[in-house]
Amino acid sequence: xxxxxxxxxxxxxxxxxxxxxxxxxxxxxxxxxxxxxxxxxxxxxxxxxxxxxxxxxxxxxxxxxxxxxxxxxxxxxxxxxxxxxxxxxxxxxxxxxxxxxxxxxxxxxxxxxxxxxxxxxxxxxxxxxxxxxxxxxxxxxxxxxxxxxxxxxxxxxxxxxxxxxxxxxxxxxxxxxxxxxxxxxxxxxxxxxxxxxxxxxxxxxxxxxxxxxxxxxxxxxxxxxxxxxxxxxxxxxxxxxxxxxxxxxxxxxxxxxxxxxxxxxxxxxxxxxxxxxxxxxxxxxx
Amino acid sequence: xxxxxxxxxxxxxxxxxxxxxxxxxxxxxxxxxxxxxxxxxxxxxxxxxxxxxxxxxxxxxxxxxxxxxxxxxxxxxxxxxxxxxxxxxxxxxxxxxxxxxxxxxxxxxxxxxxxxxxxxxxxxxxxxxxxxxxxxxxxxxxxxxxxxxxxxxxxxxxxxxxxxxxxxxxxxxxxxxxxxxxxxxxxxxxxxxxxxxxxxxxxxxxxxxxxxxxxxxxxxxxxxxxxxxxxxxxxxxxxxxxxxxxxxxxxxxxxxxxxxxxxxxxxxxxxxxxxxxxxxxxxxxxxxxxxxxxxxx
Numbered sequence: 001x002x003x004x005x006x007x008x009x010x011x012x013x014x015x016x017x018x019x020x021x022x023x024x025x026x027x028x029x030x031x032x033x034x035x036x037x038x039x040x041x042x043x044x045x046x047x048x049x050x051x052x053x054x055x056x057x058x059x060x061x062x063x064x065x066x067x068x069x070x071x072x073x074x075x076x077x078x079x080x081x082x083x084x085x086x087x088x089x090x091x092x093x094x095x096x097x098x099x100x101x102x103x104x105x106x107x108x109x110x111x112x113x114x115x116x117x118x119x120x121x122x123x124x125x126x127x128x129x130x131x132x133x134x135x136x137x138x139x140x141x142x143x144x145x146x147x148x149x150x151x152x153x154x155x156x157x158x159x160x161x162x163x164x165x166x167x168x169x170x171x172x173x174x175x176x177x178x179x180x181x182x183x184x185x186x187x188x189x190x191x192x193x194x195x196x197x198x199x200x201x202x203x204x205x206x207x208x209x210x211x212x213x214x215x216x217x218x219x220x221x222x223x224x225x226x227x228x229x230x231x232x233x234x235x236x237x238x239x240x241x242x243x244x245x246x247x248x249x250x251x252x253x254x255x256x257x258x259x260x261x262x263x264x265x266x267x268x269x270x271x272x273x274x275x276x277x278x279x280x281x282x283x284x285x286x
Numbered sequence: 287x288x289x290x291x292x293x294x295x296x297x298x299x300x301x302x303x304x305x306x307x308x309x310x311x312x313x314x315x316x317x318x319x320x321x322x323x324x325x326x327x328x329x330x331x332x333x334x335x336x337x338x339x340x341x342x343x344x345x346x347x348x349x350x351x352x353x354x355x356x357x358x359x360x361x362x363x364x365x366x367x368x369x370x371x372x373x374x375x376x377x378x379x380x381x382x383x384x385x386x387x388x389x390x391x392x393x394x395x396x397x398x399x400x401x402x403x404x405x406x407x408x409x410x411x412x413x414x415x416x417x418x419x420x421x422x423x424x425x426x427x428x429x430x431x432x433x434x435x436x437x438x439x440x441x442x443x444x445x446x447x448x449x450x451x452x453x454x455x456x457x458x459x460x461x462x463x464x465x466x467x468x469x470x471x472x473x474x475x476x477x478x479x480x481x482x483x484x485x486x487x488x489x490x491x492x493x494x495x496x497x498x499x500x501x502x503x504x505x506x507x508x509x510x511x512x513x514x515x516x517x518x519x520x521x522x523x524x525x526x527x528x529x530x531x532x533x534x535x536x537x538x539x540x541x542x543x544x545x546x547x548x549x550x551x552x553x554x555x556x557x558x559x560x561x562x563x564x565x566x567x568x569x570x571x572x573x574x575x576x577x578x579x580x581x582x583x
Contacts, residue, residue: 010402012440136402169402172444218397224360225398228390229411229458230382240409240422 011132016248017059018133022142024249029130031256035263036122043270044263045118051259052126059133069128070121077120084113136168138241145243158234170218177214181207306336306371308466308498309357309388314366316352325364326352328521336465337496339489341509341529344518345543350502353518354470357500358388370466386415388466389459393474395451399443404435404454407443411462422461429457432495433487449480453487460491466498467491473503485511506533506547510567517542533567 017025032048039045056066070077087102088109095107131139144161151157182192185206192203309332316327327349334340344350355361356368359375368375370384389411392398401407405426412422430436433453443451452472459467469488473481489511491497501512509515515532517525519542525532532539533550546554549572556563556576563579566572 010442012403012442135406165402166400169400173396218394221392221394221397222400224355225390225392225455226400226410227360228358228385228392230385230414230462231410232382232414236416238413238416238419238422240406240413240419240426242419 010135011061011065013060013133015058015060015133017055017129019248020133020252021243021245021249022134022138023145023243024245024252025130025134026139026142026146028252028256029126031260032126033123035256035260036119036126038260038267039119039263040267041270042115043266045115045122047259047262047266048122049118051255052122052129056129059129061129061132066125066128066132069132070124073120073124077117080120081113081117084116085109088112136165139168140165141239141241141243158237166222170215173218174211174215178207178211181210305338307333308336308338308371309334309500310367310369311353311356312367312369314356314363314368316349316356316361316364318352325349325521327356327363329366330518330521330523332516332523332526334498334500336498337492338514339492339499339501339512341501341503341512341515342518343503343506343509343515343532343544345504348518348542349521350518351470352521354390354468354500354502357466357468358390359384360390382415386462387464388468389462389464390468390470391452391455391459391472393471395448395455395475396444398455398458399451402442402444404430404441404443405439407454408458408461411458415462425461425463426457429460432460432491433457447480448476449483452476452480452484456484456487464497466500468500468502470502471504473505473508481505481508504544506545506550507568510547517544530565530567534565 032051035048036045039048056063085105086109088104088106096104097107097110098105134142140161143164144157147155147157147160186192190203190206192200195203311330311332314327314330315325317323317325330349330353342350342353352361356363356375357370359370359381362376370388373380373384373387375381375384399407400410408426408429409422412425417425426439427436430439433456435450435453435457438446438450438454443454446454455472456467467488469484473484476484485508488499488501492499499512501508503509509529509532512529515525515527515529516523517532517539524542525535525538533546536546536550536554539546545551547567549569550565550567553563553566553572553575561576561579562582563572563575566575
């Protein structure tokens with residue numbers, strides 16, 4: 001189950017998106033997130049979705065592979081959706097469908113819930129596409145390069161980038177380790193599946209402690225291995241992979257400028273988030 | 287600076303007479319416990335010549351891994367002196383150059399990979415020592431070719447087999463172009479196939495490139511591939527010779543809790559049972575020895 005987490009898992013392929021500069025991709029993702037939160041109506045979100053689908057096709061990553069990344073936060077999405085649905089602070093003119101104590105369900109709250117769930121989904125899928133098409137090393141190189149100006153205020157940019165890339169690199173190893181420990185504990189009669197939340201959380205303690213111990217041991221080993229390979233910080237270090245902005249990146253940047261403009265235009269000139277209700281009522285003469 | 291060059295010159299002069307000295311241990315002691323605990327390495331004096339293939343054998347806790355870490359200055363001796371090509375490992379300023387000439391491969395292949403793509407991981411060492419970009423590419427190609435992993439240049443290490451991962455780790459060290467390769471139980475976590483892969487690579491490096499190899503292991507079979515075997519027991523070097531010499535002293539080995547290689551053990555048992563077979567250390571030799579003795583009989 002834990003092996004399904006795609007975060008930090010690079011999907012090797014040759015594609016336009018894979019070949020883009022990580023800095024450009026990072027900027028795009030930032031623009032993409034801005035677009036998601038700028039979008040005030042469904043048309044904007046649909047535009048963002050179309051753009052995401054376009055990029056998934058362009059990246060030649062199977063859709064299933066991208067969708068798998070939702071699994072990790074499905075609980076979060078469902079949870080926030082339920083909260084939104086039940087506790088939406090309605091305004092005047094809401095069409096109330098059900099009301100009980102402090103809970104109100106209205107057309108507005110339903111639409112709001114769908115809207116926010118879509119936002120979250122798009123957010124996760126977009127960032128998943130970034131990590132699927134960019135190696136963690138390229139990603140951290142990109143972050144390092146974008147943060148470079150901070151070096152002048154003595155911010156340890158290189159160290160931070162390396163810490164991030166190593167953290168990403170160890171995610172699959174630690175997942176594997178967790179599975180192994182869970183199996184070992186199950187074999188000795190541990191029970192992770194039944195009982196209430198607290199009981200299950202308690203059952204995880206015999207998993208977490210060995211995991212922590214092993215993580216520390218790994219860290220020590222890795223430190224030795226890095227020392228042995230002459231690591232001594234950013235000083236005097238060269239980089240094998242050079243980041244170069246190409247026509248691809250320019251094209252991508254233009255594309256995203258277009259996306260944000262599109263979202264803003266849709267916000268301004270098309271119906272607002274809830275206007276769809278009145279529209280539907282009008283159509284059906286309710 | 288001057289003494290380094292003069293030392294190198296003196297060494298060069300000595301090299302014309304005898305092979306160059308790669309590693310020298312002079313009465314080295316090391317303890318992990320600062321307050322006078324037991325010595326993990328206790329008075330080791332040992333010379334390893336350049337181009338030699340040395341297997342270091344010993345039980346768990348015999349001090350063999352500590353010995354390995356003393357060579358590339360991951361540990362500094364508590365007492366005595368370790369020199370690598372004349373460089374003293376207790377001088378922190380030399381650590382960088384020592385590690386450039388003595389690369390080390392560790393036990394767990396998962397814990398020595400820093401990157402998520404093979405070529406980035408192999409590039410890590412050259413990047414650290416400031417090799418220009420273009421040359422790093424060439425070094426990656428060379429190192430991956432040397433371990434027979436060229437086709438995996440863009441692969442993800444976590445998807446490879448144990449033997450393959452360990453060959454990538456060797457490539458990562460090779461890319462620094464060291465003269466000494468230390469393998470600290472690098473085959474211990476591998477299956478027989480992975481072990482063979484790694485051993486073949488190591489043998490090739492030693493034979494074709496004259497790489498000095500220090501192989502720390504508790505697999506007796508692997509020691510047979512070496513030219514020289516050193517047995518450690520409780521922090522001390524207790525036996526030193528060719529693997530054949532060492533394995534001929536089976537009774538002594540037993541006192542250090544070490545077993546003979548499988549074939550040698552069977553051979554010994556046959557001899558004890560009264561069959562006149564010649565000493566043999568691997569399966570082929572044993573088969574020949576048995577055939578010969580049967581023909582005679």
